Amino acid sequence: MKTDTMNFFDRNAGHWDQTTQPCPGRIGRLLDSLGSLSGKRVLDVGCGTGVLFRPILDRIGPAGNLAGLDPSGKMLDKARENCSCLEVLLVQGFAESMPFETGSFDAVVLFSCFPHLADPETALSESARVLSPGGRILIGHASGREHINSIHRDIGGAVADHLLQPAPVLAERLVSAGFEVDTAIDGNDLYCITGTLRKKPWSG
Numbered sequence: 001m002k003t004d005t006m007n008f009f010d011r012n013a014g015h016w017d018q019t020t021q022p023c024p025g026r027i028g029r030l031l032d033s034l035g036s037l038s039g040k041r042v043l044d045v046g047c048g049t050g051v052l053f054r055p056i057l058d059r060i061g062p063a064g065n066l067a068g069l070d071p072s073g074k075m076l077d078k079a080r081e082n083c084s085c086l087e088v089l090l091v092q093g094f095a096e097s098m099p100f101e102t103g104s105f106d107a108v109v110l111f112s113c114f115p116h117l118a119d120p121e122t123a124l125s126e127s128a129r130v131l132s133p134g135g136r137i138l139i140g141h142a143s144g145r146e147h148i149n150s151i152h153r154d155i156g157g158a159v160a161d162h163l164l165q166p167a168p169v170l171a172e173r174l175v176s177a178g179f180e181v182d183t184a185i186d187g188n189d190l191y192c193i194t195g196t197l198r199k200k201p202w203s204g
């Protein structure tokens, strides 16, 4: 079923890359907060047009694997166009029901995606499920929370109430999903939460 959010991103996919600012320095800082990704299996949730693919591939190297997940077929079409020469598995689907086996990844990245999730709690437990024990999670934005929230309010419509919570609040949600949180930055130009999966939440 197509949601208002999917319709919004489908409608905007064609000009997405022209209307968003590239910010390699801040993306680098966010990815570096995961520690070494060399040889790791990484899932980019809400991958959009694939802005993270090159920096992640640079970090995982030839021994790693990268998958991008997004419900918007049009964003994925753009990702395919942008990244035809890159080795990335592109999958259409929702963060709330990830079409991957349990324990398939070493790191899950949600970049500029979290406020758009319809059911963030389920998305966090799905992230925990698809990670192997000790796996890493990053929820990041290359701008501050107030800036992100004001952009969404200004756009209005389907994304008007897609608001990012203060980092300590989101960090608590990560803890409830089974993660130990090691970074929670809620700065003027960066929002970054990282954690490590402590144990499988369903394993008792």
Ligand SMILES: C[S@@+](CC[C@H](N)C(=O)[O-])C[C@H]1O[C@@H](n2cnc3c(N)ncnc32)[C@H](O)[C@@H]1O
Residues within 6 Å of the ligand: 005, 006, 009, 020, 045, 046, 047, 048, 049, 050, 051, 069, 070, 071, 072, 075, 093, 094, 095, 096, 111, 112, 113, 116, 117, 118
């Ligand atoms: C603001 S865009 C960011 C895309 C990309 N990460 C970037 O930074 O350019 C948010 C992305 O999240 C995706 N998205 C929305 N709801 C989602 C969901 N429930 N599960 C996974 N991705 C979702 C959208 O389709 C869109 O591609």
